[in-house]
Amino acid sequence: MTEALFRSEPYLREAPARVVTHTPEGGIVVDRSIFYPTGGGQPGDSGRLDWADGSVVIATAVKGENGAVVLVPAAEGALPPVGAEVVQHLDWDRRYRHMRVHTALHLLSVVIPLPVTGGQIGEEKGRLDFDMPEPPEDVEALEQALNALIARDLPVTEGWITDEELSANPGLVKTMSVKPPMGQGRVRLVRIGEGANQVDLQPCGGTHVARTGEIGRVRLGKIEKKGRQNRRVSLLLDS
Template identity: 45%
Template sequence: MNPTEELFREDAHLLRCEALVLGLEEGGGLILDRTVAYPLGGGQAGDSGCIRAGDQSWRFADARKSKQHPGAILHLIEGEGPPPGTPVVVEIDAARRDKHRRFHTSTHLLCALLPYPVDGCSITEAYARLDFHTDEAFDKEALQAGLDRLVAEARAVRHRWISEEELDANPSLVRSMSVQPPRGLGRIRVIEVEGVDLQPCGGTHVANTAEIGEVRVTKIEKKAAKTRRVVLGFDA
């Protein structure tokens, strides 16, 4: 089975696309030839949404990477779904994607403000958290002020691709201790927050830090002797 074309890699604001059904895995995983739905991975939750074929529709509660077919993305639906070869329309939940994009870029701003390795990450529509490998204490008010400043500066956020050789020549670009960029494709996707941060990332992001809005540092925790956790939330 061919890999699913990942439209979200090039345009995280794209919410809808036309696609063709390739198959259905046991457990309700509908595989399409292309999709706007981001699958769970890299600490970021998967998208949810709806798949339509004519006057029929199927909700998918999550999107995951297939273990049986490398490169394929599963849309977790209930029931049999449309048969292979059926043209469909995929539409993701806009509010969920919006929260994911805003939170994910916010975590990159945290990485710019806190120059420590990251050893844990979770990005959902309800909150985002990063675990930093350090025994240093964090100042909550100073961290909040830093986030407010970077959001207000309306810095451009863009993605580009570099070669695996370029990454090997700049290993400090990788901030995560637990999630490594995928290898074997010949290129690595990186996210750049203009003048602030540059690191490998496959997730969905805003196009400008001003889109993040009022993100709040809701909690700072000491999780272990060498782990400090920062949790982010939105006022609304």
């Protein structure tokens, strides 16, 4: 299993690691990773690996077997040998925008308190699909409410509960199409706000900003009808 530095220290921009193995497809498995692997609607991170005799550009990261994180080179070429000490360099600007968008989508699910049927995170924008038979009457009011939550600069923290506790509290799960990963004994919860100021609590394995104020202002895009009851709501970062 790869140590998930992207989860425990999401603001790390570079870190050492050791190459554990190569995959048959030419991927690189390291013992500890600052690269987030694709999952939960969030793209895998990109960046670079350096070692004593070379360097390789990493196009993305994906999940491998038994909790491994596989770094995928952007092109064929020399790979760091198994056992080599490497330095990971994250494409920080891209990752940080993913963190801002991802946290903003959590808040979007607060101002639109409906079941979520899908979602996607990008560098400039993100979207959530909702079980929403009728379109909202006042999109501008939703945008104002979302930006008001962001401006409160609420702390974003994490905690853990057991699989059994999550099963006993199904209301924590907002997504209808993607269930939180269970089977390892515990599930990570992302909390926005604290105490009486808590506004959101839901299972999530992605990366987020430390405070909502880091998101900055956002704009809501068009609301598209996707099927009989589903509607897609997009949000865009202002800068």
